[in-house]
Amino acid sequence: MKIRLRPALVLALAMILALILEFAYYVYVNNREDPIRQVSLIVYGSDSARWESLKQGAELAAGDLNAEVTLITMSSEEDAMEQISLIGREIENGADALLIAACDAKAVGEYMEHVRPKIPYLFVESGIGNDECLAADDTEMAVSLAKTIAENEKEWIKVALIADHTERDSVKKRLDAIQNAGVTFADEIVLWERNEQERNKKAQFFLQRELTEEAVDVVVALDNSSMEELLDATVNLNKDIKIYGIANSSKSVYYLDNRLIKSLVYQDEFSIGYLGLTEVLSGGTITTDHTIRYEVVDHDAMYEEAYQKLLFPHVR
Numbered sequence: 001m002k003i004r005l006r007p008a009l010v011l012a013l014a015m016i017l018a019l020i021l022e023f024a025y026y027v028y029v030n031n032r033e034d035p036i037r038q039v040s041l042i043v044y045g046s047d048s049a050r051w052e053s054l055k056q057g058a059e060l061a062a063g064d065l066n067a068e069v070t071l072i073t074m075s076s077e078e079d080a081m082e083q084i085s086l087i088g089r090e091i092e093n094g095a096d097a098l099l100i101a102a103c104d105a106k107a108v109g110e111y112m113e114h115v116r117p118k119i120p121y122l123f124v125e126s127g128i129g130n131d132e133c134l135a136a137d138d139t140e141m142a143v144s145l146a147k148t149i150a151e152n153e154k155e156w157i158k159v160a161l162i163a164d165h166t167e168r169d170s171v172k173k174r175l176d177a178i179q180n181a182g183v184t185f186a187d188e189i190v191l192w193e194r195n196e197q198e199r200n201k202k203a204q205f206f207l208q209r210e211l212t213e214e215a216v217d218v219v220v221a222l223d224n225s226s227m228e229e230l231l232d233a234t235v236n237l238n239k240d241i242k243i244y245g246i247a248n249s250s251k252s253v254y255y256l257d258n259r260l261i262k263s264l265v266y267q268d269e270f271s272i273g274y275l276g277l278t279e280v281l282s283g284g285t286i287t288t289d290h291t292i293r294y295e296v297v298d299h300d301a302m303y304e305e306a307y308q309k310l311l312f313p314h315v316r
Contacts, residue, residue, distance in 0.1 A: 037067040037097065039277060040090040044103035044126070044168075045077045050224060050249055051101075054124065057273025058099065065281050067096075077165060077225055080107035091117055097280045098122070099273075105129040105169035122280040124272050126170040134276045136267035136294040138170050141246055142177035142222070148263045148296050149218060149244055150185035157217035159186035160210065162226045163193045164203055174222040174246060190214065203229035204236070211239050218262075221245035224252070231255050253311050259299050267294040268310055 041058060043051050048071055058069045072090065074082050083103050090098060098121035102108040109128030112121075127133025149159065161178065165171045179189065192214075198206040207230050211219075219234075219241055221227035227247035234241055245252075246265040255261045275290050297307055 037065070037281060038095050039067050039069050039097045039099060039280065040072055040095045041069055041099045041273075042072045042083065042086050042090065043101040044074055044083065045225065046073050046075055048073050051269075053248065054101075054269040054273040057270035057275075058277040059273075061274045061277040065278065067277065067281060069277065074103065077103060078167065080104035080167075083108060084111045087111070087117075088115070091115075091119060095119060099124050099276050099280060101125040102128055102168065104167045105172070106167070120280050122276055124276045125269065126168045129169045133169075134272050134279070134290060134292065135170065136292040138173035139177040141265045141267065141294050142174040143181045143183065144294075144296050145220065145244060145246060145263070145265050146178050146181040146183040146185045148265075149220070150183055152262065153185070153218060153242070155184060156187040158188040158190070158215070159218045159220060160190050160192045160214070160216040161220050162203075162207070162222060162230065163191040164226050165223055168223070171223045178220070178222070186218070190216065192219075204232045207233040208237055211237055211241065216241070218242045218244060221247060223247065224249050227252050227261075231260065234260065253302070256297065256299055256302055263296055263298045265294060265296050266310060268292055270309075 039058070039062065041051070041055060043054075051071060051073075055069065055071050061067075062069050072086055074086065076082070080103055084107065087098065087100065087108075097119055098117070100108070100121060100123050102123055103126075105126070105128045112128065123133040125133075125135050127135070161175065163175055166175060192207065192210045194203070194206045198209075203226060211233055219230060221230050221243070222245065224247045227245045228249060228251050230243060230245075231251065233239075234243065243261045244263050245261065246267075248266055248269050252261060252264055252266075256264045272292055293310070295307060295310055297311065301307060302311055
């Protein structure tokens with residue numbers, strides 16, 4: 001005997017089956033774990049604390065993009081071959097993307113041009129001499145620094161510019177810009193550089209020599225490590241000198257608070273990390289079409305609300 005189902009019952013069964021399939025698909029899709037994308041943040045220098053703000057920004061973005069950030073430091077600041085080796089190692093080990101703060105624009109640039117990695121990468125803070133680097137405008141920061149010195153000091157002063165780490169394009173751009181800013185901020189400007197015997201020694205030692213041998217009114221540091229070494233040299237010699245500079249570190253902020261640093265140009269590395277990771281994992285063309293904030297801050301203004309999150313990223 002044939003069982004004949006009523007059309008209404010058939011329709012009801014079909015609807016129940018459709019609901020079961022839809023529910024199963026929903027559970028499958030929402031419980032499926034997509035692979036976590038691995039992003040290597042390769043920086044120069046051995047001090048991981050110096051990059052904390054940049055790393056925090058990248059990690060915040062990673063939390064929204066199912067990614068994981070690994071900070072990779074070097075044993076020094078200048079060894080391009082070491083950084084090139086680290087880049088190659090991370091590519092070979094299966095990194096999904098790279099964020100790189102280049103220690104040497106020429107050497108790293110030539111390597112990347114030769115290798116042409118198949119994975120997305122982006123230069124942050126310091127690049128390879130082109131516009132594809134996510135950072136505040138180095139020229140603008142240097143010109144702002146020159147204007148700040150002019151506003152706060154007499155025109156007849158003698159200023160020393162620390163010319164160290166100029167293999168990094170960020171430092172080279174800043175040095176060129178402050179010397180050609182079109183702003184009269186000193187009667188005499190000298191460059192402080194290492195001699196041959198000081199190439200492999202800490203910058204503190206050549207800065208102590210310069211501070212002892214040449215009388216200047218103001219010393220300008222154009223990068224983080226130069227600023228910190230200058231601070232160590234000045235404190236060690238108990239030298240009364242006015243310091244201006246571009247730097248991003250808790251140590252610099254500490255000495256700004258203690259008035260050893262007169263004015264500090266501080267860029268928003270937290271945003272560099274956040275936008276850098278977002279952009280390198282976007283899947284589209286990397287444009288670095290972002291304006292990164294920087295501020296010129298002195299002791300009297302550093303605790304104003306406008307500067308809190310910039311100078312003290314841990315309060316975000």
